[in-house]
Amino acid sequence: MSGPINVKSEIGKLKAVILKRPGKEVENITPDTMPRLLFDDIPYLPIAQKEHDDFARVLKENGTEVLYLDDLVAEALEEEKVRQEFLERMISESxxxxxxxxxxxxxxxxxxxxxxxxxxxxxxxxxxxxxxxxxxxxxxxxxxxxxxxxDPMPNLYFTRDPAASIGTGLSINHMTFAARRRESLFMEYIIAHHKRFANQGVHVWRNRNHNTRIEGGDELVLSNHVLAIGVSQRTSAEAIQDIAGSLFENASGYDTVIAIKIPHNHAMMHLDTVFTMINYDQFTVHPAILTKDGQVDSWILHPTKDGISIEHQRDLKQVLKTTLNLDDLDLIPTGNGDPIVAPREQWNDGSNTLAIAPGEVVTYNRNYVSNKILRKHGLKVHEVLSSELSRGRGGPRCMSMPIVREDLNK
Ligand SMILES: NC(=O)NCCC[C@H](N)C(=O)O
Known part of the structure; x- marks a missing residue:
């Protein structure tokens, strides 16, 4: 029996996940507040909800327990003292x-x-x-x-970002922009007070009481001892070094953190908007993060006797082969690498693929070129509806926070 959190890969069969069905917060976006609330357009809520229900249905039909964020928070506030304290903190942070x-x-x-x-x-x-x-x-x-x-919190349906499961624990994140900063308070209360998580030995590797910023879309669990973390618009190098130190010191099982530097812009705000792991040896990658010969600035962090060693590397394929002990691997380009299709589909989350088992993924149906190439590379692809949800600039990986995945055999 695994504990309440067990995520030792990006690809192990997905057993339990936290989602947030978009609610009225999405209808409280206006053209004036759109940029500050990190939206590029205003989703049509009834259709966004229908699409989100379609996403949840696909997960459930494939054996995933779906938990909803608002239910979990409400259940965590059962005790009157906790409810009062939560309210005071939320109002104060507002x-x-x-x-x-x-x-x-x-x-x-x-x-x-x-x-x-x-x-x-x-x-x-x-x-x-x-x-x-x-x-x-x-x-x-x-x-x-x-x-x-x-203020409304319309980004809550991207449950991936305020917290990230790593091994048997998680990070509860200090988010970059004010629009999202209160979101991780919900997770703090769930982990500390919900029956399913409280007093169950869940380790918080890094809490939200920090000034340096990190978001879950940048945190990829590549194996039971290797993480990749994006140095991005949303995650700072300082926060990566800090969480690496905590993982290395606290018997997390993690001894390797690959920091990958990606462009700092809204289209590619997190590593998972440009790079995801979808099988033992298969990854999606947006060609724009790599030079023509497959280079991207990366730093490999390991624990040493007196601290952390940092090694600079540029060959992404080689870095993954070495750290994951693979003979070869398949980097599948978003939009088949076409100069028009790749940026168009990436903008609508064509690289933001959620693995629900090794070689089995959930994607947006609108990214038909990327979906076709994934199938050509042997993946099983479940397409979900995506006209309105994608207006928030996040796809199936962003919209899910896995809490339990089956361990891999190899
Ligand atoms: N992991 C992700 O890439 N999440 C997407 C977050 C989109 C949201 N509108 C944001 O800008 O934070």
Missing amino acids: GFQTGKTATALKEYLDSLDSLTMVQRIMEGIRKEDVQLKSFDLREASEDSDYPFLM
């Missing part, structure tokens, strides 16, 4: 430490049952939702035209 607005927000949210309360926090709280007899000066003057007291 910008209201003390004062009339903090009190009014607490009164309003506390009047709701836990699931409704959690969902309302996720959706965003408007001024008119709360009984405020008088405003604090800030809302009355500076924020007078802004409708929200607590």
Whole structure:
């Protein structure tokens, strides 16, 4: 029997996963707030939900237990003391430490049952939702035209990023942008207080109380002792060295971290938007991260007697072959490497492939060129609907946080 978290690969049969069905938070995006909330367009919610249900259905039909983030948070808040503490911290992290607005927000949210309360926090709280007899000066003057007291969190359906399972533990992440920073507080409460996780020996390799930033889309579990982590728009080199130190010191089983530097931009915000592992020896890769001869700046970190050794390498294939002990491997280019198709399909998450078993993946149906080439390379591909979900710039890997995968035999 494995513990509540057991993820020792990217490809072992997926047994349990955390998802978040997109909710009203997505309808609280406006053209003005879109860039700040990290969306490129406003999804049509009923269709986004239908697509997300299709994704969940495919996972369930293939033997994966699907847990929903909002249910888990509500269940974690059963104890009154925990619920109160959570509310105070969430309101404080939303910008209201003390004062009339903090009190009014607490009164309003506390009047709701836990699931409704959690969902309302996720959706965003408007001024008119709360009984405020008088405003604090800030809302009355500076924020007078802004409708929200607590911003919506529309990126929550990308459950991959606020926390990442690694071995029998996880990282709970300090996220880069304010729009996503509160998201990992939900995971902190789930791990500390939900019956399924609390007091079960789940190790938090790195918590969210840091200034350096890391996001789950950059954290790839390549084997039971090797991780790849993107040096990206969202994950800093300092955070990678820090989590490597913690994994090496804490008997995590991990002794190798490959830091891979990718372009720092919105289209390729995380490593998993350009590179994923989908079989023992097969990977998707967006050609734009590699030079013509397959080079990308990478650094291999290992524990030493007095710290960490860092070795610079540039040949991605060689790095993977050495660290994963493979004779050869198959790097499958997004969009078949075509100069128009590859960037188009990558933009719509054509590289963001979720493995649900070795050689078996879930992808967006819109990326038909990439899907065709995956099949040509022998993969079993489950396509899911993708018109609206992709407007948030994330695909099946981004939308899933695996918590249990079967261990691999080899
Ligand atoms: N792992 C991922 O690449 N997640 C996608 C996150 C998209 C979200 N709109 C963001 O910018 O954070």
